[in-house]
Amino acid sequence: MKPLLIALALASAMLAAPCAAQTSEETQQRARENFQQADKNDDRKLNPREFKAFINANAEDDIGRASMVRRFGAYDRAFARLDADKDGEITRAELLAARQQ
Numbered sequence: 001m002k003p004l005l006i007a008l009a010l011a012s013a014m015l016a017a018p019c020a021a022q023t024s025e026e027t028q029q030r031a032r033e034n035f036q037q038a039d040k041n042d043d044r045k046l047n048p049r050e051f052k053a054f055i056n057a058n059a060e061d062d063i064g065r066a067s068m069v070r071r072f073g074a075y076d077r078a079f080a081r082l083d084a085d086k087d088g089e090i091t092r093a094e095l096l097a098a099r100q101q
């Protein structure tokens with residue numbers, strides 16, 4: 001992990017903070033692919049185990065705050081924050097809604 005990215009991640013402080021540096025088309029495309037790969041049962045939702053795989057894949061690609069979530073092992077906290085309707089699954093809509101906050 002690059003020192004600059006660590007600094008950026010820490011500067012954004014909270015998981016819900018917007019990350020303006022990571023909104024390119026390419027980044028969104030990779031995040032979409034990571035989502036599909038992490039969604040093992042193809043129900044277009046991520047359960048906690050799938051979500052962890054999704055975060056790890058995003059961290060490898062330096063997408064959003066995934067590196068910070070992985071670094072701190074904050075999967076549960078990130079999941080709870082993103083799961084807006086608390087049904088134990090995260091949809092793409094919930095991910096997008098969180099990004100726009």
Ligand SMILES: [Ca+2]
Nearest residue numbers: 039043045046
């Ligand atoms: Ca799934």
Ligand SMILES: [Ca+2]
Nearest residue numbers: 083085087089
């Ligand atoms: Ca949900």
